[in-house]
Amino acid sequence: MDIDLSADDLAFETEVRGFLSENAYTNGANPEEWRMKWFEKAKEKGGWDVPKWPAEFGGPGWTPNQHYIWQKETARAGTPWDMPFGLSMLAPVLMAHGSQEQQERFLPAIRAREVNWCQGYSEPGAGSDLASLKTKAELTEDGKHYVVNGTKIWTTMAHIADWIFCLTRTSDAGIKQEGITFLLFPMKQEGVEVKPIITLGGAHTVNTVFFTDVKVPVENRVGEEGKGWAYAKGLLEHERTGIAGISNSIVALEGLKKRASSVKRGNGSLMDTPSFRSKIAELEIDLMAVEYTELRSLATASAGTAPGPESSILKLKGTEIQQRIQKLTMEAGGEFSAAWGGINSGPDFARAGMGGYMSSRVYTIYGGASEVQKDIITKKVLGIKSTKK
Amino acid sequence: MNFDLTEEQQLVSDSIERFVQDSYNLESRMALVGKGPGFSEAHWKSMSELGWFGLPFSEDDGGFGGNQLDTMILMEHFGKGLVLEPFLASIVLGGGVLKRAANETQRKQWLETVIDGSKQLALAYSEAESGYEPHNVAVAGTKTADGFTITGTKCMVQHGGTADALVVSFRTSGGTTDKSGISLALIPADREGVTVQGFLTVDGLQSAEIAFDKVAVSADDLLGDVGDGFTVLNATINDGILAIAAEAVGAMEVLYKDTVAYTQEREQFDHALADFQVLQHRMVEMFMEHEQCKSLLYRATMEVANGGDDAQRNIHALKHLIGKAAFFVGENAVQTHGGMGVTEELRVGHYFKRLLVIEAQFGNTDYHLDQFAA
Ligand SMILES: Cc1cc2nc3c(=O)[nH]c(=O)nc-3n(C[C@H](O)[C@H](O)[C@H](O)COP(=O)(O)OP(=O)(O)OC[C@H]3O[C@@H](n4cnc5c(N)ncnc54)[C@H](O)[C@@H]3O)c2cc1C
Numbered sequence: 001m002d003i004d005l006s007a008d009d010l011a012f013e014t015e016v017r018g019f020l021s022e023n024a025y026t027n028g029a030n031p032e033e034w035r036m037k038w039f040e041k042a043k044e045k046g047g048w049d050v051p052k053w054p055a056e057f058g059g060p061g062w063t064p065n066q067h068y069i070w071q072k073e074t075a076r077a078g079t080p081w082d083m084p085f086g087l088s089m090l091a092p093v094l095m096a097h098g099s100q101e102q103q104e105r106f107l108p109a110i111r112a113r114e115v116n117w118c119q120g121y122s123e124p125g126a127g128s129d130l131a132s133l134k135t136k137a138e139l140t141e142d143g144k145h146y147v148v149n150g151t152k153i154w155t156t157m158a159h160i161a162d163w164i165f166c167l168t169r170t171s172d173a174g175i176k177q178e179g180i181t182f183l184l185f186p187m188k189q190e191g192v193e194v195k196p197i198i199t200l201g202g203a204h205t206v207n208t209v210f211f212t213d214v215k216v217p218v219e220n221r222v223g224e225e226g227k228g229w230a231y232a233k234g235l236l237e238h239e240r241t242g243i244a245g246i247s248n249s250i251v252a253l254e255g256l257k258k259r260a261s262s263v264k265r266g267n268g269s270l271m272d273t274p275s276f277r278s279k280i281a282e283l284e285i286d287l288m289a290v291e292y293t294e295l296r297s298l299a300t301a302s303a304g305t306a307p308g309p310e311s312s313i314l315k316l317k318g319t320e321i322q323q324r325i326q327k328l329t330m331e332a333g334g335e336f337s338a339a340w341g342g343i344n345s346g347p348d349f350a351r352a353g354m355g356g357y358m359s360s361r362v363y364t365i366y367g368g369a370s371e372v373q374k375d376i377i378t379k380k381v382l383g384i385k386s387t388k389k
Numbered sequence: 390m391n392f393d394l395t396e397e398q399q400l401v402s403d404s405i406e407r408f409v410q411d412s413y414n415l416e417s418r419m420a421l422v423g424k425g426p427g428f429s430e431a432h433w434k435s436m437s438e439l440g441w442f443g444l445p446f447s448e449d450d451g452g453f454g455g456n457q458l459d460t461m462i463l464m465e466h467f468g469k470g471l472v473l474e475p476f477l478a479s480i481v482l483g484g485g486v487l488k489r490a491a492n493e494t495q496r497k498q499w500l501e502t503v504i505d506g507s508k509q510l511a512l513a514y515s516e517a518e519s520g521y522e523p524h525n526v527a528v529a530g531t532k533t534a535d536g537f538t539i540t541g542t543k544c545m546v547q548h549g550g551t552a553d554a555l556v557v558s559f560r561t562s563g564g565t566t567d568k569s570g571i572s573l574a575l576i577p578a579d580r581e582g583v584t585v586q587g588f589l590t591v592d593g594l595q596s597a598e599i600a601f602d603k604v605a606v607s608a609d610d611l612l613g614d615v616g617d618g619f620t621v622l623n624a625t626i627n628d629g630i631l632a633i634a635a636e637a638v639g640a641m642e643v644l645y646k647d648t649v650a651y652t653q654e655r656e657q658f659d660h661a662l663a664d665f666q667v668l669q670h671r672m673v674e675m676f677m678e679h680e681q682c683k684s685l686l687y688r689a690t691m692e693v694a695n696g697g698d699d700a701q702r703n704i705h706a707l708k709h710l711i712g713k714a715a716f717f718v719g720e721n722a723v724q725t726h727g728g729m730g731v732t733e734e735l736r737v738g739h740y741f742k743r744l745l746v747i748e749a750q751f752g753n754t755d756y757h758l759d760q761f762a763a
Contacts, residue, residue, distance in 0.1 A: 127727050129657040154728050199731045200738040206728075265520040266566060274762075275755035327716075334521065335545045335749040342588030343598050345517035345544045354591040354745050358738070361723050362731050369727060371667060 003295065005065065013069045019045060020077035035080035039113060050111055052088060057095055057107065064301040068294075075247035083157065086110035086117035090165045093182070097223035097231050106184070118187070120152040120166035120209065121232065127154075128372045130167075131176045131229060135211065137168035137183060139218070146170075146183060146221070148191075148214040154366070158194050158207040161187050167228050182228035185216045201352075201359035202340070244318020246294050249287055252325045256280070259349050260332045270332055283324050290317045309381045316373055319363040326360035329353055392687060398462055404439060405466040413470030415736045421473055422593035426551045428473035437506030442480050445628075446488055450500050457628060457694045461635040461686065468639025471736075471743055473594060475509055478548035481632045483510020485625035486556045486573060490613035495575065499554070510575075511552035512629075513543035513599050514622060521752040523558070523626050524568045524619055528601065530559045536607040537561065537572075542600045547750075549597030550587025552578055557601070561616050573618035574610040581605070592743040626751055627704050631690050633747045634711045638683050640740045640747075641714060644722040645675040647737055651726055662725070671721055678714040685710050705761035712754025715744035 005013070023038050025031070042048035046060055051070055053059025062070065091110055094103055109115040126133040135150025148168055158164070163186050171179030187194070191214040196204045223231055257280060263270040270276050297311035330337045333350025340352055364370040378384050394402060412432060421429055436442065444459040446452025453459075460481060467476065484503050487510070491500065502508035519525040528541030539559045549555065554577045563570030578585060582604040587597045613621055649672055652663035662668055689703035697703075719741035723730035730737055748754060 122728070125656075127657060129659075132657075198733045200733065200742065202733075263520070264518045266522065266525070270520075273755065273759055275758050279755075330745075331749075331753060331755065334753065335515065335746075338545070338590040338592070338746045338749055339596065340589050340591060342586060343544070343596075344586075345542060345598055352591075354742065357745070358591075358731070358742065361720065362728075364724060365727055365731065369724075371665075374667075 005069075009065050009069060012066055013073065016070060016073045017077075019048070020073055024077060031080075036113070038080050043111075050087065050091075053091065053111075054095070057091075057103075058111065064298045068298055072247045075251045082113070083116055085119050085157070085161070085165075086115065086163075089119055090117050090184075093165070093222060093231050093234075096234070097182075097227075101219070102184075102222065115163060116157065116161045118155050118158045118161035118164050120155055120158075120164045122152065122154045124151060124153050124208075128369055131180070133167055133169060133180065135166070135168045137170050137181055137216070139170070144218060146181075146216045146218065148183065148185070148211045148216055150211055152209040152211075154197070154206045155194075155209045156206050158187065158209050159196065159204070163187060164209070165222075167232060170225050177229045179226050180228040180232075181225050182222040182231050183216050184220045184222065185214060189214065191215075199359070199362070201355040203359070244290065244294060244314040245322055246287070246291055246314075246318055249318070249321050249325060250291065252322075253280075253284060253287060256325055256329055256332065259329065259347065263332055263334070263347055276328075276331070279328060283321065283328065286317070287321055290314070290321065293317065312373075312377050312381050315368075316370055319370070322363050323360045326357045330357040394462065398459065401441070401444070401459070402462045402466070405441065405463055406469075408435070408439070409466050409470035409472065413472060415739065418471055418473065418593070418739075423589050427589070427593075427595040428475065432472075433474050433506055436474060436476070441476070442484075442506055443504050445480065446484065446500065446504055450488060450496060451504050457631050457690050460628070460632050461690045464632045464635035465639040468636035468641075468743075469643050471593070471640070471739060475511070475548035475551065475595075477629060477632055477636075478511045478552065479503060479509040481628050482512035482547075482625055483552070483554075483556050485628050486512065486612060486621055487575070489621045489624060490573060490618075491575075494609070495612065499575065508553045509548065509551060511546050511549040511555055511597070512625070513546045513549060513555045514558045514626070515543065515545050517542065517544055521756045522566065523622055524571060525566050526558055526560045526571050527565050528557070528559045530561045530572060530606065532561075533605070536605070536611065537574075538603045538605055539574075539601045540603055542598060544598050545750075546597045546599050548595050549578075549599050550585055550595050554578060555583075555599065556612065558618055558622055559601075559606075563616075568619045570616050571618040571622065572615050573612040573621060574606045575612055576604060576606065576610060590746055592746040593739070594743075594746070627693060627700070630704050630708050630751045631686070631693060633750060634682070634686050634689070634707050637711045637715055637744055637747045638679065638686050640744055641675075641679045641682065641718045644718050644737060644740050644744075645672060645679055647735075647740075648672055648675065648722045648725050651729075655727075668725055671725065675718045675721055678717050682707075682711055682714045702761060705757040708752060708757040709754050709761060712748040712757070715748050716754075719744050 023041050025034050039049045047053065047058050048060055050059045051062065051067065055061030087110055091107060094106055121130055123133050123135060135148065135152065137146040137148045139146055163184060166183050168181050168183050169179055170181040173179060191212045193210040195208045197206045197208060198204055199206060257271065260270045260276065260280065265273050293310050294314060297307060297314060300308050329349065330353040333347055333353035336346030336350035337353030421427065440453065441463060443452035444455040444463065448454045487495065487500055499508065503510055514523055516527055518527065528539060528543060530537035530539045543557065554575055557574050557576055558571055560570055561572045576583065582602040584600040585597050587595055590596050652668055653661050655662045685707050689707040692703045693700045722737045723741055726735060726737055729735050732738065
């Protein structure tokens, strides 16, 4: 057992730090110009604009350790905002299952951050039980198009997306995981209607999307008809590092401690009160452990062996920790966290602290709710099988 | 031993329950939130006509001679409907200070109009650095020939934006955290030097930040003796804690029952969600938390109403347990509703937001744990 980084890793760490500080945002700069410039510079470094893409598709082809270093350093330095849908969700599916024509058509625009994608998986009747989805895609008689009808829900950013990657049902025969087909089509066309859903933080990020006779050329089908489920699921299982947001949580905890120290309580600060102090300590202890859980998982990935049981807990633990940080931030803001605005007193960080906390509740719901994750671990990791006779 | 309501209490309880059911669904509530005064003047008038404002006042003051138990019954129903009207601010808090400290003239001039609902009060006691301690008062009164001028800012004054007059705590002697040296006054909101900035809180209620700039306070405005305000203030805040704890118990009941209902309707994996044992057990725990809170609410309310020796410890215990349960019940109600739980469309999120604000009001869960343990 040995946790030292190799000399190469240390050199890489220095290089990353240099890059991030050279390209850091300077006050007053135009954020969008800075953002595009940042990606351009990152691309010149050899694919740093698409860190998770493999080398054959223009990515940097980093080792797991290098990914870990990148994640740690960017958590501290910050990176331009980005949308994950095209970059981290669709791109790997296209790389694995798309035709060469599709790869050439879609990947460059995703990489250039020119085309925004949204993910059309969930439906009103198909949330945790995603495979029961019903949005129908029927092939026209001439075999040239699919005609799509149905409703998607919770579609993040559908209102600004240019394209959607969508799971549709092309057959009702067999088990429900079969007969699902992966289609790509533009959002700005007749037959696509987007209706906002307002969430508890007061924000509009998710939508209901209605499809009425949307015509999709067969060239826009990814892979084979009826195999869409495997393509979509395979992606989720391959994502190992970074899903738990642990590096971000470590930085956020440091920030939280500073904030809590600035809040007066009696003659001292909130950090001096026994109950709050011990909650921060408990959080830190959990974070120390999960950081090493991630490193263990990384080590198996580096060795190229199958992920160990420890990697299955990263999403559950990571999201729980993120929620606790939001909750403690809200608590540190005290009653001032209840204000939406229109107030001058109280700590600055408290503005809409409850909004932030409410928004964090989704971490354990989207991308596979925690209960369902635990079901998967029950079966796949603990090996428990139903004995129902 | 008997936890039943008296016949009279039962009648009042039924009428409040009916009012909440008839007037407060999510849609009608959302039509009021953030607009105008942020509540319904018509509801306020009905409440006054039904006589609820007189519940916690003595017959001499023109009330019905009830106590904290009567307020509890009312607030629990209000919690089930997420009622927006300023009963807590005007009756429990503003009125609470007046009934304890006002002199004859002040009673005549103000209590009557507060009880008939034609005037509203708010309690301005908390400050940017109070850290939940009601005795941590920096807003200062400077002695004048006829009283004081006060200067400083009060924060998170519930319904301060619509109140006709403010009950204000300020320091007339001693250090910032001393319990002695705090004075109370009733100041009309339109008095020169008072600047009121109202705003919306996440639960859809209204709050305000109120700046006092050399505001003149005469001897006639003072409530009780100079420097002796803390006992009255603390007793009133304790009433406030009992009231919002009752409201929270009402809100938690809605949350666990809505969750039980939703999981029986919603199907995934060819089952109602309620078939999954992990969710069943979770709902049992939500129900248990609610019942435990109700027990401690009864205990603390009776202890305070009977003037028991252990009243203050009961208050700390109650506010702690309510806060802890509010998080547990609220988080699990949202989680169990999945995506629907985080939308503005379903009412669970709205109840949860109200619980969050209750958790932070009058000292949060941690604060009261530390006080209890101290
Ligand atoms: C903010 C947000 C953004 C989203 N973005 C997208 C997006 O861009 N694209 C997209 O396709 N989807 C998106 N989703 C949808 C998300 O993936 C679903 O909400 C999630 O899969 C849960 O489904 P559901 O909401 O229907 O809850 P349900 O499936 O109805 O579940 C409700 C509750 O029951 C529990 N439960 C379900 N089955 C079981 C079981 N067998 N045993 C025990 N408990 C169970 C769940 O864990 C949950 O707590 C988003 C959701 C949110 C909230």
